[in-house]
Amino acid sequence: MKLEILYFAWVRERxxxxxxxxxxxxxxVSDLVRELAAREDRYAAAFVDVSALRVAIDQTLTDFDAPLRGAREVAFFPPMTGG
Known part of the structure; x- marks a missing residue:
């Protein structure tokens, strides 16, 4: 399946x-992270600690064990803070 992957903040920078x-x-999502991390060092660096990441499927916040069936977009970003 084809997925649009979005990277935000330091994930995008790495x-x-x-x-x-x-x-x-x-x-x-976990399977996708393993695939991406195996691509190159820059991906491995971005996904070295998934506990420091949040993920959304089709703009809905979810967990890393969420299924991708029917998904069009997956976004990775650090936790949001207020201020």
Whole structure:
């Protein structure tokens, strides 16, 4: 399946891209993260500690064990803080 992947804040800085389209067979967000992290060092650096990340599927906040079936977009970003 084709997914639009969005990267925000320091995730975008480490990967060097704000977005990309990927073709994946990943069943869950965790599977997708493993695929991305295996690509290159910059992806591995961005996903080294997923506890420091949040994820949204089609603009809905979710967990890393969420299924990707039917998804069009996945976004990765650090936790938001107020201020």
């Amino acid at each position: 990967i060097g891209l704000p977005r990309e389209t990927v073709d994946t067979d990943a069943a869950t």
